[in-house]
Amino acid sequence: MPKTATRAGARHQINFDLNTWLDARSAATNTALDRFLPSEKTKPATIHKAMRYSIFAGGKRMRPALTLAAAEACGGTEADALPLACAVECIHTYSLIHDDLPAMDNDDFRRGKPTNHKVFGEGIAVLAGDALLTQAFEITSLAKGWPRYSHRDLVLEVAKASGSLQLIAGQVADLEGEGQKLSVAELRYIHERKTSALLCCAARLGGMSANCTPAQLQALTDFGYHVGLAFQVIDDILDVTQTSEQLGKTAGKDIAAQKATYPSIVGLEKSRKIAQQLTAKAFAALKPFKGRAAALEALAHYLLTRDK
Ligand code: GRG
Numbered sequence: 164m165p166k167t168a169t170r171a172g173a174r175h176q177i178n179f180d181l182n183t184w185l186d187a188r189s190a191a192t193n194t195a196l197d198r199f200l201p202s203e204k205t206k207p208a209t210i211h212k213a214m215r216y217s218i219f220a221g222g223k224r225m226r227p228a229l230t231l232a233a234a235e236a237c238g239g240t241e242a243d244a245l246p247l248a249c250a251v252e253c254i255h256t257y258s259l260i261h262d263d264l265p266a267m268d269n270d271d272f273r274r275g276k277p278t279n280h281k282v283f284g285e286g287i288a289v290l291a292g293d294a295l296l297t298q299a300f301e302i303t304s305l306a307k308g309w310p311r312y313s314h315r316d317l318v319l320e321v322a323k324a325s326g327s328l329q330l331i332a333g334q335v336a337d338l339e340g341e342g343q344k345l346s347v348a349e350l351r352y353i354h355e356r357k358t359s360a361l362l363c364c365a366a367r368l369g370g371m372s373a374n375c376t377p378a379q380l381q382a383l384t385d386f387g388y389h390v391g392l393a394f395q396v397i398d399d400i401l402d403v404t405q406t407s408e409q410l411g412k413t414a415g416k417d418i419a420a421q422k423a424t425y426p427s428i429v430g431l432e433k434s435r436k437i438a439q440q441l442t443a444k445a446f447a448a449l450k451p452f453k454g455r456a457a458a459l460e461a462l463a464h465y466l467l468t469r470d471k
């Protein structure tokens with residue numbers, strides 16, 4: 164992991180050991196998820212096996228990391244942020260299971276393993292996704308409420324990001340855009356909803372778990388929005404530059420499905436520039452934290468330079 168990152172165009176020394184930080188946060192997230200999800204033996208065992216199969220298939224845990232890093236930046240604790248980090252990961256994993264179904268992207272591999280429906284069949288995969296979505300709300304209800312952020316606020320935050328105006332809207336536009344020539348503005352509409360909404364929600368929930376100030380919440384919103392957009396531009400780039408083995412999912416899917424992407428509309432070089440510009444805006448959003456957002460900075464840099 165490089166320890167320097169570009170902040171708003173200038174070389175900026177971060178001196179932050181993200182690998183060690185991420186290993187510890189991923190381990191804490193996995194332990195908490197293991198506690199929140201019913202065991203594989205709980206009846207009906209098939210559905211709990213299917214939920215756990217995808218949750219523990221080896222995702223990068225970037226959304227929980229954003230929640231925990233945002234909580235740290237606002238002076239919060241890991242214990243208070245963990246339920247919300249797990250809730251976001253449940254929503255994310257549900258969306259991947261459904262996205263991989265034959266009725267959607269029809270993918271055989273995810274997180275380096277056969278997709279949920281390949282192992283458990285389509286019916287159980289649909290239900291495993293549904294159950295993880297529902298589980299996310301149960302976990303959210305178990306998080307601590309605060310003077311500034313009640314349980315109602317937390318539930319609303321998760322519901323809005325995953326509902327028909329955000330995550331689902333992005334997926335609808337993505338499906339309807341297949342085979343169409345889209346403008347950059349139309350592509351950004353998809354990215355804002357399909358990807359950025361949940362990353363932004365992850366960062367905001369971290370702040371909310373720390374009873375952050377309205378100014379801090381606004382900074383996390385700006386940060387999450389731009390990091391989320393950069394994340395999807397990089398995802399589009401990796402789809403054409405990496406192998407399926409490296410990605411743990413089928414590479415080259417966007418071209419095969421005739422999906423509009425940044426590389427297909429503006430080319431690879433310009434796409435890389437756009438991802439850098441978006442990341443610079445994310446760094447700029449962290450100004451109010453005055454150096455207390457080292458983990459968030461390191462994460463934004465990692466998301467820009469990742470190779471899988
Ligand atoms: C309701 C039927 C139904 C389906 C919902 C909302 C939805 C389907 C799908 C979401 C769309 C989607 C998959 C967006 C892409 C976001 C993205 C780039 C995901 C990959 O995230 P990573 O790289 O994955 O963080 P890991 O596996 O590392 O967690």
